[in-house]
Amino acid sequence: MRKKRQGFTLIEIIVVLVILGILLAIATPSILGYVQKAKDSRLLQEARHVLVVSKDYGLRLHMKEELQKLSTDEVMEKIMKDAEVEGELLEIHLNKAQDNAGDFIVKIEDKYLSYNDEKQEFTFLKSYDNAFVKANKIIKQLLNQDKEAYQILYSYYYKADQTPNKTGALDSEGPNFGSKIRAELEKNGIDADAYSFRIYNDNNNCKITIATRRITIADAHQQQIDIVQYDYGKGGKFHTEPTIKKGKVPVVIKKTEDQSTHQQVTYPVLDVEHATWE
Numbered sequence: 001m002r003k004k005r006q007g008f009t010l011i012e013i014i015v016v017l018v019i020l021g022i023l024l025a026i027a028t029p030s031i032l033g034y035v036q037k038a039k040d041s042r043l044l045q046e047a048r049h050v051l052v053v054s055k056d057y058g059l060r061l062h063m064k065e066e067l068q069k070l071s072t073d074e075v076m077e078k079i080m081k082d083a084e085v086e087g088e089l090l091e092i093h094l095n096k097a098q099d100n101a102g103d104f105i106v107k108i109e110d111k112y113l114s115y116n117d118e119k120q121e122f123t124f125l126k127s128y129d130n131a132f133v134k135a136n137k138i139i140k141q142l143l144n145q146d147k148e149a150y151q152i153l154y155s156y157y158y159k160a161d162q163t164p165n166k167t168g169a170l171d172s173e174g175p176n177f178g179s180k181i182r183a184e185l186e187k188n189g190i191d192a193d194a195y196s197f198r199i200y201n202d203n204n205n206c207k208i209t210i211a212t213r214r215i216t217i218a219d220a221h222q223q224q225i226d227i228v229q230y231d232y233g234k235g236g237k238f239h240t241e242p243t244i245k246k247g248k249v250p251v252v253i254k255k256t257e258d259q260s261t262h263q264q265v266t267y268p269v270l271d272v273e274h275a276t277w278e
Contacts, residue, residue: 040111040124047113047122049083050106054092058101067094070101080106090133105130131246135210135228138195141188142181142208143238149184152177157201158237170199173215173267175258198270206232207272208242215251215268224248227270247277
């Protein structure tokens with residue numbers, strides 16, 4: 001009589017599954033590590049392409065005595081295009097000798113890579129939050145003549161014949177024009193909590209100050225807020241090339257009438273008059 005074959009017992013199956021689980025737990029980090037190293041290697045290679053092209057542009061601009069154009073949006077976009085890299089060149093600076101491109105930061109996929117020209121090496125950054133870049137994105141939206149935010153801004157300060165309409169400050173936290181502009185910026189993808197602004201126009205002496213986060217009433221007299229200011233000079237009407245500087249300002253409280261409810265509203269503003277500049 002043939003002996004009946006027995007299958008695996010439950011305990012044996014559990015033991016095998018536990019062993020497989022342990023082996024998988026050991027192997028997974030190594031596998032993921034290899035995948036990440038391969039990705040980082042590819043991103044470094046693409047960043048080196050950006051480096052080569054940036055040096056080429058720097059050399060050409062230096063020969064034309066136009067090296068100051070290196071950090072313009074137009075040139076940075078051309079560098080990325082010619083490097084054939086999908087990403088964004090966030091900032092670029094001149095080298096120590098001031099005769100070519102130097103340090104830069106580039107975003108490729110979900111990674112930020114910083115190049116140190118003096119050390120000639122790349123570093124992966126854990127995060128990137130540059131005040132100038134953030135402010136510049138807001139300025140681009142704010143002064144885009146095809147956008148409603150610009151139309152609101154311009155109609156506040158100028159009449160249809162471009163003669164002055166009003167002077168003074170327009171604040172992002174204000175209940176009237178400021179809130180309208182903020183709403184339009186949000187429609188175009190600007191995070192509501194990422195900024196506050198104060199726009200100032202006194203006889204065509206135009207300035208826009210951007211805070212690197214949204215201010216609240218609780219900020220009043222409590223701390224200094226990081227800002228970037230764009231000064232378009234007298235007569236610029238927000239169209240000339242601005243002087244850009246970074247600093248800190250306190251926050252103060254103001255009151256004004258809400259034109260829709262005719263009630264007094266309290267809101268925070270950037271006290272630019274008492275700014276300290278870097």
